[in-house]
Amino acid sequence: MDVSRARSALRGWGGVATMAVLCALALAFVLLLPCTQRAPEKPERERAGRTVATGVQARADGCVDSEAHERTLAPSDADGPTIDAIRARTGAKRKLIVGVDQNSYRWGYRNPNTEGAQLEGFDIELVRRIAEDILGDREAVQFKAIPTSQRTRAIEKGRVDMVVRTMTINCDRLREVAFSAPYFKTGQQVLAPKSSPITGYDDSLAHKKVCTAATSTAHTKLAADRKEGRLPASTDISTTVPNQLDCLVRLQLGEVDAVVTDGALAASQAAQDPTVELKGKAFTTEYYGVAMKDDADDLVRRVNRILVDYRAHGWQKSYDDWLAATLGKDSSASKPPAPQYLRGS
Template structure:
């Protein structure tokens, strides 16, 4: 191992350890971030919206189909009763499970000691839709890939915005918003490894996150590959640098963040799957889903989505917000 690579690995390990320490110290895992008192968002509530007879997407044939908004996004302070989860009303802030080590999506800025990225900004827009501002009104909590659904089921968070692919299996456990980002699974390897695509890794070690859709795709396409599972896909990068694995296969936008951290790596091959991202809430919060979808519709039409995309992902090429599809 070269001295340069050894130093890079040590730095990566130190950054991961420091991230965990700072997230705990800042209260992003349990205690709320500081905030200024403000009226509860439902104090001036309009009448409760008429209950819908449409059931969530449990009998799923198209996982992208979410619940249609009741209309335009209501203004903060005029959100109808029964829309927001009880915990949001009680706490007066939004608890959001996010990635915290995924560059471009959700990672620590060591200059500001703030989380930043595409998913972080998307979550802030939901808090802004509720409270009129996201400042002091959002509490970020680190979630692993396999821990996203349990965090919702255990009421540890109100919302998950964490590169979560919408699938029919997951619809059985949580409720999803409409698609807010279209990703696709690819492969990351060392530049000098000589691999051109995932088929070249038959019998070799491929790393992905536990509980991810990526693992199923790896098994389907390369059944002889040796799957290496880690809590988060970004944990694979140090293993790749150490030569303990041969490749990382996960969503292309996550791999782009890894490649930005380590220029000796490269994304190769064609797209292996479609990975539509959705915001997830605890099952049974249908009205909250409709509210989130109204917020997403506003972001699509007023240019907010495009602005957030350009800020974090513009280097990946031009893109437009995904078109929403609904089941009702």
């Protein structure tokens, strides 16, 4: 693919999303209050998902990331206040409001070949399954495109009923939102140009610039590993973006050397651009879950009951329809484990 064609293709996928960070300088005479100690409350909360210190917090409350996907409520058909409020919506507003992605190929993306560029993908199919169960209509959904960095905030602020957006279940997020049992298994991988000398998540990343999505599990992992010496100290992980797809754009423009993200997403991005490929094996194990408000117990239980049926009747077909082309026909590596319902209330 030549440069002009590549850049033309980029414009079709949303362009480069950039982030700017402004730090106001304190007055010169205020020498004892450096600006690095004056971080406002909102950025501190946004940083919680990507600072190494959160690992200590996770141990303090007994949560371990490798077991976080087990901290959910047992399935139930019972209605409750959250479900009742959704059903009480009238007219055109009687819909399930769901935060999704619209740029992740095969997961949640707009298909320009359909009328109105309809949203399609593996996550979108799951959303429709949930809407059909709760409202009796798989089309009764109001989709809201949510950036990677705003997923938990959208739930906490009540802008959506749930988020279904390739969202990894981990301890940091469990302190802010509730999750369903896992519906997909994946792991972090490296994406880089085919001609790159990068071989995977190893010393070949030394002196390389790596892009991740802000507040993502990928960025948290890189920051922790670099601090602990498991990643070369010279690896530049300063490039973060609101939406993960923007990392692919940065890579195509030559602004970064590699991308680290979930292998399931990286495979879809490699399908979009044949000049890049996955490098090395997955170096983490992660599980996607449906995220909901922390106190929406009835909705969490209902979604878990829906997932019991979905895993038995529907999951494999959805995988075949949407992901087999990018992840391969054998879905065994992507199937979530048997659910554990270890959250008491």
